[in-house]
Amino acid sequence: MKDKADLVIIGGGVIGLSLAYHLAKMGFTDVVVLEQGFLCFGASGRNGGGVRQQWSTEENIRLMQESVRMFKALSIETGYNLWFRQGGYLFLARDPETATGLESTIKLQNRCGVPTRLVSPTQASKIVHGLNTDGVEICAFNPTDGVLFPFPALWGMAKVASDLGVEINTFTRVTDIAAKGRQIVKVVTDKGSIATNRVVNAAGAWSVQIAKMLGVELPNKPYRHEILILEPTKPFLNPMVSDLSNGLYFSQTMRGEICGGVSNPDEKSSMDTGASFDFLRRMSSAMVAVLPKLASLKVMRTWAGFYDETPDGNPILGRVNQIDGFIQLNGFGGHGFMMAPAIGKMAAQWILRKANHQIFSKYDLARFDRGETERETFVIG
């Protein structure tokens, strides 16, 4: 392991690797990435692979349009097949309030160039054969949303970054970060120390612990989010289907499995990744209610990852007041994976002072002190 670096990225998940990848492509390679487990260990290797542009703020819509463009190119760029499939996202609204909300977000999405449209329950059952539309008021469908296989995205970006000179250390745990006054001096790991003045905190659910090493308090809280997978079957399901009444979502992978999860409003913040029978029951019931023919398919496995949640549902980005060179890229909740391409590229441009993107000051940690928060309402799962 190197003993000094211009920049140390803590967290070898999709955010940290996307940043490393883009920094390296811009010629900045004196970078070390530290990952406590294997690549894919955290939420980046445990999510459902959904990539959507149906959001309620222009900022997130534009960010996701850029990410979709980038995901489409990433397989070619890295040589790793992401299995990115644009089968669309179909959202089901069951009450008038949600339906009205969909209408106005669709107008905003259309203005940005996302071809989302309102579809009637009858039209929706033509998009997904066998869909149970009882109680469904209206649906939103965007054919350009999609799903991908998360692992190769990480491996691909890691491979390119490392070929270009970035050092990626897996199974390397950060135990301390030393600072002198406002200045970072070194990052200490269980495999040795790295002298550096700049540290990026891209540790997802572990970000709070990392920030604490420098005396910085983040308001993020980790929440377990469980997912299950059904046995593979013939490809029949084109879009990701999501029920806005309970946060259910599921799609079919390129291997034919049905993969998805559901919100759990009763979940308490914890670092537990265990499995619960309650999830199996709630998920199976919600899924079978929406698409009854899934009832015969067998559940093969469940697993869990973390949502790294902030109080306003938006990430924590950019600088902190207390320490120089301590950059936050965390708090992405359940949508860090899909936003990672655009966020990584923008963060690389911002760090190298090639561009001054507003989001790094708008979504900084100090916004909570300033009281400048706004909530993204389109959050699933």
Added chain:
Amino acid sequence: MAKTIVCHCEDVTLEDLKEAFEAGYRDLESLKRYTGFATGLCQGKGCTAHVARMLSSLKGGDDVVSDPPRTRPLLHPTPAARFAGQTRFAGQNSSSKSCDEEES
């Protein structure tokens, strides 16, 4: 040329595993994600031990199972209907009869 199939559910061969090892996937978790072994209907009951032994020998006898992949539900693949409180499909068990003794 003869093939040695290590994971029957996902058709992962010894050669696949060796190639993955050469490509840098050198722990059980990464090998599993890269080759897909242990991700089929038996969820690794038939292959994980074989892969662990192969990996250990490729690493010169290192302990590779001190932190093994987590064992998670389900023990046997089970129709979603059952967890949804439905009794239909309870007797249906097309592809993994040998795995699911309850069904016999």
